[in-house]
Amino acid sequence: MAPPRDLRGWIALLEREGELVRVSAEADPHLEITEIVDRVVKAGGPALLFENPKSQHPLLINQFGTERRMCLAFGADSLDEVGRRLGDVLEMQPPQGIAEKVRGLKKLKSIADSRPKTVRSGPVHDVVLLDDEVDLRRLPIQTCWPGDAAPFITLPAVITRDPRTGSRNVGMYRMQVLDERTTAMHWQIHKDGRADYLMTDGKLEVAVALGLDPVTAYSASAPLPKHVDELMLAGFLRGEAVELVQARTVDLEVPANAEIVLEGYITKDELTAEGPFGDHTGYYTPPEAFPVFHVTAMTMRRDAIYPSIVVGKPPQEDAWLGKATERIFLPAIRMSVPEIVDYDLPVAGAFHNCCIVSIRKSFPGQAQKVMHAIWGLGLLSLTKAVVVVDEWVDVHDYEEVFFRVGANIDPKRDVLISEGPLDHLDHAPSLQFYGGKLGIDATHKGPDEGTRPWPEEIAMSEDVRRLVDERWDEYGLGPVRQGNGRRDRSLSQLLRR
Ligand SMILES: Cc1cc2nc3c(=O)[nH]c(=O)nc-3n(C[C@H](O)[C@H](O)[C@H](O)COP(=O)(O)O)c2cc1C
């Protein structure tokens, strides 16, 4: 199935799949929509298209709010399948024989076809507003929480170029509305957009795309290395190149099918107080100086639809954007740290607070090696606590992980306190950006790790399990039939919440 071409194709797909509800009642983007969405997200409910958000433009929200919708967006049965598509290309070996060569060529072609394609025109230029005509108040921009400083644009794809190399970056960074034609730009210090800004001498041109096909929107949030274009990832994951058109007032290309594009510039020395903002940490982030974005043009499709997301105390809709990243990047992480079997970033840990990782252990100290590897890997380096378990432990089953942590650690030997960079938004460390790290080695310890002989784990013998399987109906206990003490999957799911 072809991926949704744009936001409208995505909305149509969601509607066909019974995954979208149109809300025709008037609803206020000032707080009211947040309260509605918070309830719907927590109930695993549908995407919502607010047709009357006290604005000329409708507002789409909760498009990513469930695992099923996330899979629909990628046209995949599971998020791991999306990860495997990427892993297949990363793990390419020199082909042997004709069949492998053909398969190899197909993979290479899929990479070549991922590059964004420039087209001459696109619906994003149906309406062009310049200079004084620009008015951000036309859009139903949400004030999400009562303590928020102002309305914030929350689901943008912010496009810049590295002033040194010209390479493109696309990132998702919230934008606080300051007045009709300016916003703040919340480029945190570890992010690529911030690096482009720091490298400019004077003026940095910026374009902000709003209302994209879901894979391109997701890609803006993906933690790629600086030199990799997020639109290339989008093209690869979609199986179809992203189409771009030249922007009207800046020397940047923008998605041809975006609903809305804001064009403009940021000057190096102009900063403003950004925040407070009710953040994905579950707390308000206090005001801090961030660059000011001047909007010189606002271009739109006719009847443009404005996309939004609410972040706040987890779980919120962004949980699934994060889970998509967790799954999609697993094969890439395994390329650098091959003993990693699986990992889980708990939603309740706001992604950067905790990483549970399972490893195939073959030498003493390997759990500590993996902790340090994670603390050195892209944005995962900001992880505050790493819990390492053995390969047979299901990292997504928090009950089981808790069991291993309790059963297998000697706190004196297996808890590592280290230090390093922390997430920009982490309010707990004494210093912003820098502080303590916690590593917990909950793996079985081998004879070379200075312990007494490790005991055997309890498990029923194979023959008795088989016997009980065969005789199950005779006991008259109905269909409850879990092997070897395994809990029902749905119970594990429930315990994750
Ligand atoms: C809904 C949402 C909002 C986000 N808001 C911000 C933000 O305001 N500032 C920021 O630096 N990162 C924010 N992020 C995370 C970045 O989008 C993410 O780290 C991405 O990798 C940044 O792109 P870059 O690596 O090219 O800089 C947000 C992510 C999501 C899903």
Ligand SMILES: [Mn+2]
């Ligand atoms: Mn980037």
